[in-house]
Amino acid sequence: MNxxxxxxxxxxxxxxxxxxxxxxxxxxxLLAIGFVLIMKMSMPKAVMTGAFLLSFxxxxxxxxxxxxxxxxxxxxxxxxxxxxVLMTSSVNGAEFIIGSIIPSILMIILVNIILVPIAGIxxxxxxxxxxxxxxxxxxxxxxxxxxIVGIYSKNQMQAGNISMPxxxxxxxxxxxxxxxxxxxxxxSFTYSGTIINFINDMITKKYSPSFKDITVLxxxxxxxxxxxxxxxxxHGLDSE
Amino acid sequence: MSIISLDKVTKKNNGDYDxxxxxxxxxxxxxxxxxxxxTITKTxxxxxxxxxxxxxxxxxxxxxxxxxxxxxxxxxxxYSVKKYxxxxxxxxxxxxxxxxxxQEFSLEDVENTKIKELSNDQKKRVSLFRMFxxxxxxxxxxxxxxxxxxxxxELYLKAVDFxxxxxxxxxxxxxxxxxxxxxxxxxxxxxxxTGLEKTDIINEPSTVSNDNKMDKFQPQKNLKIACKLADKTxxxxxxxxxxxxxxxxxxxxRIGDEYYPSLLTMNELEQKLENFGFYRCHRSYLVNxxxxxxxxxxxxxxxxLILKGPTKEKLPxxxxxxxxxxxxxxx
Numbered sequence: 001m002n003x004x005x006x007x008x009x010x011x012x013x014x015x016x017x018x019x020x021x022x023x024x025x026x027x028x029x030l031l032a033i034g035f036v037l038i039m040k041m042s043m044p045k046a047v048m049t050g051a052f053l054l055s056f057x058x059x060x061x062x063x064x065x066x067x068x069x070x071x072x073x074x075x076x077x078x079x080x081x082x083x084x085v086l087m088t089s090s091v092n093g094a095e096f097i098i099g100s101i102i103p104s105i106l107m108i109i110l111v112n113i114i115l116v117p118i119a120g121i122x123x124x125x126x127x128x129x130x131x132x133x134x135x136x137x138x139x140x141x142x143x144x145x146x147x148i149v150g151i152y153s154k155n156q157m158q159a160g161n162i163s164m165p166x167x168x169x170x171x172x173x174x175x176x177x178x179x180x181x182x183x184x185x186x187x188s189f190t191y192s193g194t195i196i197n198f199i200n201d202m203i204t205k206k207y208s209p210s211f212k213d214i215t216v217l218x219x220x221x222x223x224x225x226x227x228x229x230x231x232x233x234x235h236g237l238d239s240e
Numbered sequence: 241m242s243i244i245s246l247d248k249v250t251k252k253n254n255g256d257y258d259x260x261x262x263x264x265x266x267x268x269x270x271x272x273x274x275x276x277x278x279t280i281t282k283t284x285x286x287x288x289x290x291x292x293x294x295x296x297x298x299x300x301x302x303x304x305x306x307x308x309x310x311x312x313x314x315x316x317x318x319y320s321v322k323k324y325x326x327x328x329x330x331x332x333x334x335x336x337x338x339x340x341x342x343q344e345f346s347l348e349d350v351e352n353t354k355i356k357e358l359s360n361d362q363k364k365r366v367s368l369f370r371m372f373x374x375x376x377x378x379x380x381x382x383x384x385x386x387x388x389x390x391x392x393x394e395l396y397l398k399a400v401d402f403x404x405x406x407x408x409x410x411x412x413x414x415x416x417x418x419x420x421x422x423x424x425x426x427x428x429x430x431x432x433x434t435g436l437e438k439t440d441i442i443n444e445p446s447t448v449s450n451d452n453k454m455d456k457f458q459p460q461k462n463l464k465i466a467c468k469l470a471d472k473t474x475x476x477x478x479x480x481x482x483x484x485x486x487x488x489x490x491x492x493x494r495i496g497d498e499y500y501p502s503l504l505t506m507n508e509l510e511q512k513l514e515n516f517g518f519y520r521c522h523r524s525y526l527v528n529x530x531x532x533x534x535x536x537x538x539x540x541x542x543x544x545l546i547l548k549g550p551t552k553e554k555l556p557x558x559x560x561x562x563x564x565x566x567x568x569x570x571x
Contacts, residue, residue, distance in 0.1 A: 006330060039448070088308055
């Protein structure tokens, strides 16, 4: 499959605009920032620790934002029959995907960085390389899940319906962890659980990358990419 | 020079035929129109472009730059016309100058308008401009004139002429013959059972004075039209016939949903049947005036006759024939 930088660049600009102008997608990064701000200002500091605020914001942004940025634009293109126009205009699936992922990832990274000062955490307390790698990777996994949802849905409404439960499970991971130890243990094997534990450890004590965390994130990444490739080769982007 | 030739191409899907027996030669500069239902147009376009594999037959493709447009293709509504065209200029890596050509597509005044604010007529021309930018050798378009206004049709036809003059071959498909006659010179129709057949469009010398014909009018009641099917010859009363259509130089008598090939030519049938209330509304059609239920004008230069019956068959009527028809039916 030939990849043309020119076409990827054209798609990238197209997608950047479609993400920024689509309020139902932008609601995720905006809510992430907004909630963190509101909770920080309105709740007592003992409950709303910096670690809690940052992990909440990062999860919201990376998972909700990622899944929405993957599924909505793809479903919208299918709904409005514009994807077909691109595909018949010599743009291939890989160029479309790469061009669409780049602006989504950049947006997730940017918001995750902004969230640190907003959550009231000192810049030197953050293990930046690992923070960026972990949160970006979870954003990438979410975008892949979003694409899988996008492939199987015909319009934005359907994409919203399918992604909502997935999105809730992963963003609510911290709540589930509070229920009991068994669930907390299971949750630690999800990619969202890994991010929470990492941020907690990073702020409260010193975090050093553990074998389990790296393995969990790698398995999720590989698995999401594999399922995406399966769905893509079976149905193409347009599963009509 | 032939751009693409298809020889007995068939496409099957789950054991059923999607497309059957397509034999078609698309030459450079040819103006082909194909009458077919919208459900199979996408398959035909995919096959011609090469994105869909065929089940049997042979395709010879001399060129690879083919773009197509289906009737419900969408545009990016939040983009302005100029921005949208620039996006595709980048994708196609095209050297086509957009501002210089806006006039040809009658889009000069809406250059900076958002696409969602454009009329249907304008959107169709933006879409045609996009395909023009691709500098493809062949463009395939499905039913572009459906839902356009009279003015929209006129401007679209002007833009199509411009694209054709620039050296691009355009093939149209539509479910309506009358649309194809505006867009093309060579018309084929797709039949589920037999495949693609050419419809004759013969340029006849203009008709004899119509007034004389009116004077000669005399009812006759002793005529039967003979059709040969296998080893049988079937006779039809003229009043049973809905209309007669010329397909591949054979006059086909249409009764209900069935076609029966006649042994006579269109001219012979016209002579025989004009006294039975039949009228040659188009070079390829002879219509039973008693079956006409509606007359519709989609554009200034063309009219369409809608016949009675469940299929509401549509027949083209040229402007020149309009007056004579009005006299005949006393409208």
